[in-house]
Amino acid sequence: MILEFLLQLLQAMFHVFSFSRKTLSNSLNIYIKSSNGNTLSVSLDPKWDIKNVKQVIAPKLGLSPEEVKIIFAGKELEDSTVIEDCDLGEQSILHAVKSRHDHTARASKPLNEALKDLQLGKISEADDAIDERIVERRRVHFYVYCATTCTGVREGKLRVRCSA
Numbered sequence: 002m003i004l005e006f007l008l009q010l011l012q013a014m015f016h017v018f019s020f021s022r023k024t025l026s027n028s029l030n031i032y033i034k035s036s037n038g039n040t041l042s043v044s045l046d047p048k049w050d051i052k053n054v055k056q057v058i059a060p061k062l063g064l065s066p067e068e069v070k071i072i073f074a075g076k077e078l079e080d081s082t083v084i085e086d087c088d089l090g091e092q093s094i095l096h097a098v099k100s101r102h103d104h105t106a107r108a109s110k111p112l113n114e115a116l117k118d119l120q121l122g123k124i125s126e127a128d129d130a131i132d133e134r135i136v137e138r139r140r141v142h143f144y145v146y147c148a149t150t151c152t153g154v155r156e157g158k159l160r161v162r163c164s165a
Contacts, residue, residue, distance in 0.1 A: 029084065030091055033058050036098045047085035051078045058097055072096040 028044040035041070041061055045054060055066040062069065071078045073087055073095050089095075145157030 029089060029093075031089060032092065032094045034094055034096050035062050036096075045084055047083075047089075049084050050080060051082045051084070052080040054084070054095070055080070062097060064099060068100050070098050070100050072098060 027047060029047050030042065030044050033041040033043055039062075041058060043058060045057070051071050052066070054071060055069045059066040059069050073089070073093075078087065145155060147153060147155050
């Protein structure tokens with residue numbers, strides 16, 4: 002009876018301590034580089050917005066979430082930007098810098114919202130007549146030349162690195 006009580010107490014304590022941790026089943030492992038040279042490895046839920054990211058990393062940087070700016074591909078990300086909208090891949094790098102409280106600087110949209118869509122191929126007069134608001138296309142922002150398998154220009158990501 003005492004043993005059962007101690008076991009239940011131990012399980013309750015474990016539950017309390019593990020409850021504060023955010024467990025992620027669909028996590029994205031990325032690196033956060035701070036302005037002081039430190040690099041943090043964090044697992045984030047792609048459904049989170051940048052405000053959630055700031056809340057997770059700010060204490061590790063010794064800052065409040067309001068003091069942190071998140072930079073990706075040279076652009077500050079808005080608090081409302083969702084991670085999966087940024088097209089981050091595994092082991093992508095975000096930069097965290099301390100805000101100067103300069104209210105003239107504004108955050109930017111992620112690349113998938115800020116860049117214009119490109120189409121490869123010949124343009125005909127019929128193509129010009131198609132209303133782009135009607136046609137739903139998958140946005141492609143970067144193209145790479147595949148020299149080994151496809152030997153052609155294909156959709157790609159800007160942050161590509163060799164797997165070797």
